[in-house]
Amino acid sequence: MGNAFFVVWRESLEAFLIAGILYAWLQGNDPGGKGKRALFIGLAAGVGLALLLGWALLTVQDELSGNALEAFQTGTLLVAAGLITQMVLWMRKNGRQMKARLHADLSAAAEKSGFVGVAVVAALAVAREGAETVIFLYGMSQEGDYGALIGGALAGFAGAGATAWLAAKSLARLNIALLLRLSSILLLVLASALFVAAIDRLIGAGWLTPMLDPVWDTSLLIDDTTKAGKLIADFSGYRARPALTTLLAWAAYWIVVFIAWRRTGRG
Amino acid sequence: MKHALHSVVFGLFLALTAAIADDLPTYKLLMKDGRIIPETLEVPAGTRFRLEVKNEGPGAAEFESLELKKELVLAPGVTRSLVFFPMKPGTYKFFDDFHPETGQGRIVAK
Numbered sequence: 001m002g003n004a005f006f007v008v009w010r011e012s013l014e015a016f017l018i019a020g021i022l023y024a025w026l027q028g029n030d031p032g033g034k035g036k037r038a039l040f041i042g043l044a045a046g047v048g049l050a051l052l053l054g055w056a057l058l059t060v061q062d063e064l065s066g067n068a069l070e071a072f073q074t075g076t077l078l079v080a081a082g083l084i085t086q087m088v089l090w091m092r093k094n095g096r097q098m099k100a101r102l103h104a105d106l107s108a109a110a111e112k113s114g115f116v117g118v119a120v121v122a123a124l125a126v127a128r129e130g131a132e133t134v135i136f137l138y139g140m141s142q143e144g145d146y147g148a149l150i151g152g153a154l155a156g157f158a159g160a161g162a163t164a165w166l167a168a169k170s171l172a173r174l175n176i177a178l179l180l181r182l183s184s185i186l187l188l189v190l191a192s193a194l195f196v197a198a199i200d201r202l203i204g205a206g207w208l209t210p211m212l213d214p215v216w217d218t219s220l221l222i223d224d225t226t227k228a229g230k231l232i233a234d235f236s237g238y239r240a241r242p243a244l245t246t247l248l249a250w251a252a253y254w255i256v257v258f259i260a261w262r263r264t265g266r267g
Numbered sequence: 268m269k270h271a272l273h274s275v276v277f278g279l280f281l282a283l284t285a286a287i288a289d290d291l292p293t294y295k296l297l298m299k300d301g302r303i304i305p306e307t308l309e310v311p312a313g314t315r316f317r318l319e320v321k322n323e324g325p326g327a328a329e330f331e332s333l334e335l336k337k338e339l340v341l342a343p344g345v346t347r348s349l350v351f352f353p354m355k356p357g358t359y360k361f362f363d364d365f366h367p368e369t370g371q372g373r374i375v376a377k
Contacts (some may be wrong), residue, residue: 003301007365066347107375132329135342136365139327142343204336206352214334224333225360227367233333241334 004140004148008156009163010231011133014190016164018084018125021183022118023169025091028176035115036096042119046126053127054134070205073128075199080124084191085257087117093264135241192253193237198247200239211248214241289315298328298341301366312356312376321346322356326371332361335374 019039026035062070062097094114140149163171167186175214202208219225219240237250283335292311296318297304310316324343331338338348354376363370 003366003368057340060347061345061347061349067327068281132340135340139324139343139365141327142324200333200336201338204338206350208337225362225371230333237335243336 002152004152005156005159006227007136008133008153009159010234011129011136012157012160013163014235015043015046015122015166016160018187018190019165020168021171021187023182024171024179026118027096029091033184034056034111035118038119042101042122043117043126046123046130049123050130050134051129053131054138056098057131057135057136067205070201074198074201074205076124076128077194077201080121080128081191081198081253083117083121083124084187084194085260087114087121088187088191089260089264090117092180092184092261100126101250118236128170131185141160142210145216188257189236192257193235193251195234195253196237196239196246196250197234199246200243203243203245210243213243213245213247215244215247217241273327280345283289284365289350291315293317293319293348296320296330296372297323298370299323300325301328301363301369302364303361303372306372308374310354310376313353315353315372316351318349318351319346320349325366329364330361332359332374334359335361337361338364339353 021035022039029035033056045127056069060066088263091114137149137153143149171183174182199208203213217240219243222232222238222240223229224238224240229238229240239246242250284311293312294308294310294316295365296308298320299322301368309317320330320339320341322341324341327337329339329340330349333353335351335354339347341347354374356376359374359376361372361374
């Protein structure tokens with residue numbers, strides 16, 4: 001029961017956090033409510049995708065389709081990282097414009113593409129970790145331990161929801177500039193973690209060379225094989241023993257983001 | 268003509284990679300009820316190998332190693348393989364991400 005709670009909490013936290021941050025942001029920047037609708041459509045689509053992906057993970061056993069699935073999962077990581085980054089920059093630009101003119105007369109097309117982005121980001125956030133949750137819960141149902149299944153899973157979902165709600169609520173209390181800045185930083189750190197995970201997967205699959213591996217070992221400081229360490233690794237991209245390729249990719253990500261950030265600030 | 272040549276080369280390439288893949292030394296790992304058997308797996312350093320991971324259940328398992336950059340979710344009763352690239356001698360930790368408290372193991376490359 002305790003384990004079920006922890007696993008479900010951890011697996012669903014990312015999706016709830018992304019949804020919570022987006023919701024908090026839309027609360028201040030989306031008078032029409034279209035963005036929120038896009039967010040909920042995305043979340044619902046994500047649940048469907050998670051079930052589909054979970055089913056695929058359940059049925060696939062042979063190596064060839066295993067590799068295809070692996071490639072697909074790596075792809076979703078990359079797309080999610082890219083889209084979240086792009087969305088943060090879009091939010092930054094829009095937040096400024098909306099502040100400048102109270103009537104947000106952005107072009108309809110720009111607004112629409114932004115909301116599609118919100119929906120896709122939400123869907124991917126739910127689908128990725130949701131698929132693993134599906135398998136985990138399926139496994140528990142096979143054990144026949146329905147009490148622990150329902151209790152642990154519900155408590156886990158509720159816990160993740162509460163964590164994200166708390167984060168969104170405390171974000172929403174801040175003034176709009178600080179809200180925008182903090183939620184952007186949170187989302188970018190999360191996107192960088194997804195990017196690092198994708199690069200690691202590519203190295204693990206042999207599609208990228210690690211070059212030097214590991215560059216250093218900080219497992220004495222934070223050990224990423226422990227429960228808490230893994231959580232930090234999942235959400236920040238921390239690695240106790242990073243490969244040089246991973247390190248360079250991480251640095252490149254932040255350099256590109258930094259440059260784009262400054263650009264949107266000026267424009 | 269050029270197309271034919273391409274397909275021949277591609278066919279050879281496929282056959283070759285298939286042959287290499289089939290020649291891989293294979294090691295077996297069992298995940299069972301949140302435990303990993305054996306907890307210490309010895310493999311030769313500097314060679315590619317395949318790890319066949321079987322989850323006997325009950326419950327799902329997730330073979331995961333940030334160090335080895337592998338992640339594999341296994342529903343109960345599922346067996347899947349991972350190919351590992353040549354490792355330097357050393358100890359590499361992995362764990363069952365669905366049972367982090369009991370499922371800890373390591374691969375020792377010698």
